[in-house]
Amino acid sequence: MSKREPKPIERQKIGKKNKRSLILVGLGGLITLGLGAVIIGYSYLNYRYETQPEGLESSVVFDVKRGSGLSTIAAKLEKEELIDSAFIFKVVTKMRGNESNFKAGEFEIKTPASQAEIYESLANGKAVLYPVTIPEGLTSAQIMRIIKAAPSLTGDMPETPAEGTLLPETYLSPRGMTRKALVAKMQKAQTDLLDDLWEKRAPDLPIKTKREAIILASVVEEETGINSERGKVAGVFTNRLRRGMRLQSDPTIIYGINGGEKLGRGIRVSEIARKTDWNTYQMDGLPKTPICNPGAAAIAAVLNPDDVDVLFFVTDGTGGHVFSKTNAEHAKHVRALRARERAQKRKKN
16 A cells, blocks of 8 residues: 655645754754854953963053043053053953943052953052141141142142141042042041040130130140140140130240241240230230141140149250249249350351
């Protein structure tokens, strides 16, 4: 019995099914090849991205300008020969979802480095910081001259802050920090410090407000630069205020003359007698305003002065001071100082 031959219509259906199958198989093969190519390509790019080149060890500082995007950064890295392909750096960084992780600033890159290591340095590394050192005892005008001259800072100069509102110390800032931002940082640093020290102040002080504390600290700061003496000098002024005695501080005379700039000579008798808002030889209590920006040690000394039984001090001619309980003893030390000064003058002549 012979097999039954498929009808022409059935043969057509079978032919169409075979063609569809072949097309699907072909498409599947193409997709497989495409995926394979993508995987191989991505693996190659990742290999290039992760591979560390050879070379001598060194370090460079790379500057990421504010607002720089991935393309700009990649092009600059290639131009400075830190990477050999901006294209690979861009593609892999994007594929890893890290395109928006860059920060502005200067970053140290240790070389030789893979592109992955360079990305980590720029995205997660700490920016290179530059010191701006503000010594204790400067006026606000003097501090602003330092800020204006600092090469790492940018932007216009803000208005000169009120006297005694800045905390002197060394501030570390990234290149490009604005001068206005640094001034604000210095003001906040003083506020935070004063708030903390005020809560720990000694009881029964003759100063009643934080502003008075800064004013007296500015006088202490100008009287001595020796850290071990600040508490004792603060103790002398505290004792005098409690007794209603005038502070009689020479730096307050100078501030009334020229706003705290260097005098370049001795104080004249006529200047001691001149009444100003700061001359504590001619006024009771504290000056009208601070006479400089005191440092943390001077502020701390005023809020917790040494418990001393002295009321006078005078320079000893070597940078320190001699302290006295009585005016007679003080006068004796002053005469000794003047004698040394005259002897030194004769030697010079």
